Amino acid sequence: MTVPRRAVGAPDPVTPLLQHLVATTGLDEAEARRVVGDVVAFHREGVDDYVRRRHAALQARGLRNPEIFTRVAAELAERVVAPPTLSERQLRRIVYG
Known part of the structure; x- marks a missing residue:
């Protein structure tokens, strides 16, 4: 995932973050841009997709639905921009329709 490009003339909110990552982590600009793109993609995932993905992953580890739904609800509450x-x-209903 790449960091979205900005419109011509629009301020670039990513540049200060990229500069900070390059200065503090030893990453070069291309690596820092990839990391920021991955983080943006992670946080862009919709609630329904997140719930389905996490349900499948936890179910594959052998967890049962009551524990899965409790854990997923707690994870959603901790997201940077938490849904209701x-x-x-x-x-x-998200998982099973």
Whole structure:
């Protein structure tokens, strides 16, 4: 994932972050840009996609639905931009329709 390009004349909010990463981590600019792109992509994932992906991953590890839905709800609450609190029923509907 690459960092989205800005429109001509628009301020670039990513440049200060890239400069900070290059100065403090030893990454070169291309590596820092890739890391920022990965982080942006992670946080861009929609709630429904996140819930389905995490449900499948936790189910594959042998967890049962009550524990999965409790864990996913807690994870959603910790996201940088947290969605509204979802009940177990709402989470179940996202997964199973």
